[in-house]
Structure formats: structure tokens, C-alpha cells
Amino acid sequence: MLSFLSYTNFNDPQGKIVPHSYKGWKGSCTCCWYFPVAVSCLPLSAIPRTGFVLEQSRLFKLFLLPVFLRYFLTSKTVHSAVLLVGLCDAGKTLLFSRLLSGKFKQTQTSITDSSAQYKAKNDRGATWTLIDLPGHDSLRPQYLEKFKSAARAIVFVVDSAIFQKEVRDVAEFLYVLLTDTVICRNTPTLLVACNKQDVTMAKSAKLIQQQLEKEMNTLRVTRSAALSSQDGSAGGSLYLGKKGKDFQFSQLPMKVEFMECSGRGSKGEEGDADIQSLESSLAQL
Incomplete structure (x- = not known):
């Protein structure tokens, strides 16, 4: 399965954005360790030490932003x-x-x-x-x-x-x-x-x-x-x-x-x- 996330290998002189695929759910991912989502994600071993970027900012708005909002809204103390x-x-x-x-x-x-x-x-x-x-x-x-x-x-x-x-x-x-x-x-x-x-x-x-x-x-x-x-x-x-x-x-x-x-x-x-x-x-x- 092709992940919707990709990273830029800054060691690559051409600076290509290289898509990664990863099957299974092992370990954690730096992008969703706190916010699991129903998509395949990059394992830590697949991410270069120089960092990674989202392929497009609209992906963050469409997928991760709702998850962030849901987390913060549901994590509030219930005054009961x-x-x-x-x-x-x-x-x-x-x-x-x-x-x-x-x-x-x-x-x-x-x-x-x-x-x-x-x-x-x-x-x-x-x-x-x-x-x-x-x-x-x-x-x-x-x-x-x-x-x-x-x-x-x-x-x-x-x-x-x-x-x-x-x-x-x-x-x-x-x-x-x-x-x-x-x-x-x-x-x-x-x-x-x-x-x-x-x-x-x-x-x-x-x-x-x-x-x-x-x-x-x-x-x-x-x-x-x-x-x-x-x-x-x-x-x-x-x-x-x-x-x-x-x-x-x-x-x-x-x-x-x-x-x-x-x-x-x-x-x-x-x-x-x-x-x-x-x-x-x-x-x-």
C-alpha cells in the first residue's frame, strides 16, 4: 500500500520527493505516534535522519487536522x-x-x-x-x-x-x-x-x-x-x-x-x- 506521506532525502543532490510504501503496523511513526490513523505510515527506520516533509499541505488539512482537533477536544477534563x-x-x-x-x-x-x-x-x-x-x-x-x-x-x-x-x-x-x-x-x-x-x-x-x-x-x-x-x-x-x-x-x-x-x-x-x-x-x- 502506498503511503500518502513522503519524505525528501536532503542527501539526494536532486532533492527528489521519494514515496515510500510500508505494509503492516509495527513500531511507531513520527507523524502519528500520538494520533493513529487508518493509513499505512513510515516506520522510523525508513525516515532519513535529515527529516521529512508532507507531500502537500492539503493532506494535513484533510487527514491530520481533524485528528488533532478530535484529540484536543476529547482530552479535556470532564466537569461532572x-x-x-x-x-x-x-x-x-x-x-x-x-x-x-x-x-x-x-x-x-x-x-x-x-x-x-x-x-x-x-x-x-x-x-x-x-x-x-x-x-x-x-x-x-x-x-x-x-x-x-x-x-x-x-x-x-x-x-x-x-x-x-x-x-x-x-x-x-x-x-x-x-x-x-x-x-x-x-x-x-x-x-x-x-x-x-x-x-x-x-x-x-x-x-x-x-x-x-x-x-x-x-x-x-x-x-x-x-x-x-x-x-x-x-x-x-x-x-x-x-x-x-x-x-x-x-x-x-x-x-x-x-x-x-x-x-x-x-x-x-x-x-x-x-x-x-x-x-x-x-x-x-
């Missing part, structure tokens, strides 16, 4: 995970159980991740890998590092009942997430689930958003000042929001939603959870 993150005791594991089975479950502080397939409540029947990450501050970094590149969405769970006490810690964790280079590049949807709305003293989603924006604005100033004092320039860090303006979640490159929910539900353990707004947002991913 929904991460449940937040501080300890925010109610992540109960939400994890409610989303999967609808049932109430007694939970305890997680020390490792849990994952399962979650089918979105929509006509498309989309399926995501739901992953519950530990909330302890000594465990969060390693698990976030492990799963962040696969995140299609991040559900940031907030304990609305004691938010006033935890606002600084919540803002700091959120700041770390939103200035992470991988997360900024992939821009997963951010769903801030203001949980435990069944508790009387729970703060509303609107109030939580406003207080977090204010706290994040303060954090942005102090973090930037700390970096500048260390190396004389804050240029190496990711700037959150827009310079010269107070921070707002609407300035971020990813979609952000705040919603109210309750993993326990208003009727307690025997009743249903109040997670319709969360399920609706997950259905739109």
Missing part, C-alpha cells in the same frame, strides 16, 4: 461533579442524604469524602457525581485539591442559624475558593445554600449575601495589603471582583445563586426536607 462544601456542622451530610434518597439520616462530623450518583430532577435526566467533603479546617484543603478540577458546581452550605458567629470563618473559606486558580479557570456554578431555615433565628439568604459581600470586601483589602508588604507587589495574586469597586458576587466570572433550604425540614425528622430551590438549581446545570 457537584461538591458539597462548608464549615463543620453546616448540614452538608444531611443535605447529601436528602438529595440522594429524600430520607432523614442521623449524621456526624465527616472525616473523609462520600460520593454517589445524583440524577437531576429535569427532563434531560442529567446525572452528576455528588461529593460530600469534610468541613474541618484541617481536612478541607486536601479534599478540595483532590476534587476541584472536576467540579461542575460547588454547593457552599452555610449554617443560617449561627451565621452571625461564623461570618468571618465562612467568608475566609469562600475567599479561598473564589481565588483558587483552578476554580477561577473552570468557573463552576456556585450555589450558596443557606441551610437550617427551620430554626427560628436563621438569617435570610439576602442578609447572608449582603454580610458576606461586606466581609469579603474587608478580606480583599487585608489580603492584598499582606501580600504587598511581603514582596512589594500584589500582582501575583488573583484579585477578587473589580478593582475600585466594593465587592459583589455579581462581579465574579461564574454564576452565583443564594438560596434558602433546610435539610431537616419544618416538620422535623418525619417530614420532607425543604430543598426544592436547591434541586431546581441543580436541574439547570
Whole structure:
């Protein structure tokens, strides 16, 4: 079989383009070692050390270019995970159980991740890998590092009942997430689930958003000042929001939603959870 590739032997004074034929599939070829194609190719032994050229540039466009494109398009990371993150005791594991089975479950502080397939409540029947990450501050970094590149969405769970006490810690964790280079590049949807709305003293989603924006604005100033004092320039860090303006979640490159929910539900353990707004947002991913 005659290969569509040919090489120029630069040692040949006449510089002829000499076609080569090669039967079988042995070894590798410098033109298609990474991109096998259904044509016969030149073995390494048949190619002169001085190099080779394509017979015509149009052959590259017709045959190799589509293969290159297919390789790069299919080699991208698939973002199919929904991460449940937040501080300890925010109610992540109960939400994890409610989303999967609808049932109430007694939970305890997680020390490792849990994952399962979650089918979105929509006509498309989309399926995501739901992953519950530990909330302890000594465990969060390693698990976030492990799963962040696969995140299609991040559900940031907030304990609305004691938010006033935890606002600084919540803002700091959120700041770390939103200035992470991988997360900024992939821009997963951010769903801030203001949980435990069944508790009387729970703060509303609107109030939580406003207080977090204010706290994040303060954090942005102090973090930037700390970096500048260390190396004389804050240029190496990711700037959150827009310079010269107070921070707002609407300035971020990813979609952000705040919603109210309750993993326990208003009727307690025997009743249903109040997670319709969360399920609706997950259905739109």
C-alpha cells in the first residue's frame, strides 16, 4: 500500500520527493505516534535522519487536522461533579442524604469524602457525581485539591442559624475558593445554600449575601495589603471582583445563586426536607 506521506532525502543532490510504501503496523511513526490513523505510515527506520516533509499541505488539512482537533477536544477534563462544601456542622451530610434518597439520616462530623450518583430532577435526566467533603479546617484543603478540577458546581452550605458567629470563618473559606486558580479557570456554578431555615433565628439568604459581600470586601483589602508588604507587589495574586469597586458576587466570572433550604425540614425528622430551590438549581446545570 502506498503511503500518502513522503519524505525528501536532503542527501539526494536532486532533492527528489521519494514515496515510500510500508505494509503492516509495527513500531511507531513520527507523524502519528500520538494520533493513529487508518493509513499505512513510515516506520522510523525508513525516515532519513535529515527529516521529512508532507507531500502537500492539503493532506494535513484533510487527514491530520481533524485528528488533532478530535484529540484536543476529547482530552479535556470532564466537569461532572457537584461538591458539597462548608464549615463543620453546616448540614452538608444531611443535605447529601436528602438529595440522594429524600430520607432523614442521623449524621456526624465527616472525616473523609462520600460520593454517589445524583440524577437531576429535569427532563434531560442529567446525572452528576455528588461529593460530600469534610468541613474541618484541617481536612478541607486536601479534599478540595483532590476534587476541584472536576467540579461542575460547588454547593457552599452555610449554617443560617449561627451565621452571625461564623461570618468571618465562612467568608475566609469562600475567599479561598473564589481565588483558587483552578476554580477561577473552570468557573463552576456556585450555589450558596443557606441551610437550617427551620430554626427560628436563621438569617435570610439576602442578609447572608449582603454580610458576606461586606466581609469579603474587608478580606480583599487585608489580603492584598499582606501580600504587598511581603514582596512589594500584589500582582501575583488573583484579585477578587473589580478593582475600585466594593465587592459583589455579581462581579465574579461564574454564576452565583443564594438560596434558602433546610435539610431537616419544618416538620422535623418525619417530614420532607425543604430543598426544592436547591434541586431546581441543580436541574439547570
